[in-house]
Amino acid sequence: MNIGIIGLGSIGQMLVKAFCKSAAVPPEKLVVFNRTREKAERLQAEYNIAIAETAQEVCDQCGVVFVCTKPLDILPLLRELSVSAQTHVVSVAAGVSIADLEGVHTGAVSKVIPTVTSQELRGVSLYACSQRLSDEQREQFLGLLSSISLAQEVSEQEIETATILTSSAPGLIAGILESFAQAAVRKTPELQIDLARRMLVETMLGTAMLLQKEQLGFDQLIERVATKGGITEEGLRVLDKTLPSGFDELFAMTESKHDLLKQLVQKQNTVE
Ligand SMILES: NC(=O)C1=CN([C@@H]2O[C@H](COP(=O)(O)OP(=O)(O)OC[C@H]3O[C@@H](n4cnc5c(N)ncnc54)[C@H](O)[C@@H]3O)[C@@H](O)[C@H]2O)C=CC1
Numbered sequence: 001m002n003i004g005i006i007g008l009g010s011i012g013q014m015l016v017k018a019f020c021k022s023a024a025v026p027p028e029k030l031v032v033f034n035r036t037r038e039k040a041e042r043l044q045a046e047y048n049i050a051i052a053e054t055a056q057e058v059c060d061q062c063g064v065v066f067v068c069t070k071p072l073d074i075l076p077l078l079r080e081l082s083v084s085a086q087t088h089v090v091s092v093a094a095g096v097s098i099a100d101l102e103g104v105h106t107g108a109v110s111k112v113i114p115t116v117t118s119q120e121l122r123g124v125s126l127y128a129c130s131q132r133l134s135d136e137q138r139e140q141f142l143g144l145l146s147s148i149s150l151a152q153e154v155s156e157q158e159i160e161t162a163t164i165l166t167s168s169a170p171g172l173i174a175g176i177l178e179s180f181a182q183a184a185v186r187k188t189p190e191l192q193i194d195l196a197r198r199m200l201v202e203t204m205l206g207t208a209m210l211l212q213k214e215q216l217g218f219d220q221l222i223e224r225v226a227t228k229g230g231i232t233e234e235g236l237r238v239l240d241k242t243l244p245s246g247f248d249e250l251f252a253m254t255e256s257k258h259d260l261l262k263q264l265v266q267k268q269n270t271v272e
């Protein structure tokens with residue numbers, strides 16, 4: 001069965017690369033369409049995927065179609081298309097619900113929140129499916145997500161907060177690391193910023209591996225690093241003072257943005 005991808009921005013491209021890297025989908029069975037054809041051609045040069053002339057062609061040729069456009073482009077695009085009820089439509093958009101998707105497609109629909117880290121076959125794909133999926137469709141869908149990530153089913157109540165932890169997190173972590181590196185250089189200008197960044201990346205990789213390989217809890221790792229009466233303890237005290245309120249604000253602001261997006265999507269449902 002062919003797998004379709006409409007929209008080749010960050011996430012559409014990640015899916016192409018990850019499905020090819022994991023060998024979950026033979027490249028010739030990946031059928032893609034992007035508004036700007038050059039993006040598709042660049043990917044084709046590397047992966048030998050098939051390029052469709054239109055989004056409709058993707059839907060006509062594929063049993064599963066990942067729609068990877070921006071949230072406000074999802075429903076208008078699906079309304080324009082004529083998609084067989086046999087086709088499983090998967091939206092990756094934040095703020096577009098299963099009910100929204102069921103309103104524009106008569107067949108099976110799912111929602112997945114992928115992460116850019118799945119290009120390295122790591123990270124978590126959050127997903128929620130409609131009741132309309134057959135056992136076979138569900139198994140195939142899970143197989144695809146599991147080939148590129150840890151596939152985690154979540155309720156639509158959980159998905160927004162979980163999105164911040166899994167899908168926004170690579171960007172947020174990069175922001176935290178940049179701030180960490182900049183502060184180090186402000187403190188000690190002799191230290192080169194690029195060296196500070198490289199040190200943090202290597203340290204982050206090592207930290208993640210240690211946590212995972214030894215199945216350490218965060219508290220256990222802290223205990224291992226923070227020598228009693230030592231230096232790290234002082235740093236942790238500062239973080240305890242400043243981070244909780246910062247993260248509370250982060251979740252409040254991202255929730256507001258999710259709410260705004262959902263309102264705009266709902267407006268698209270009522271305009272006709
Ligand atoms: N970037 C990320 O890490 C994540 C993004 N998402 C979701 O993925 C979706 C896409 O996000 P990005 O990839 O970051 O955006 P992007 O702006 O990089 O990509 C959107 C792509 O869709 C194409 N496009 C727009 N309308 C189209 C149409 N009618 N037909 C074909 N192609 C069309 C654009 O040319 C562009 O290449 C959003 O809905 C976002 O919520 C979800 C999880 C993570």
Ligand SMILES: O=C(O)[C@@H]1CCC=N1
Pocket residue numbers: 094163167168
């Ligand atoms: O920032 C965004 O809107 C998308 C959804 C989650 C990650 N990136």
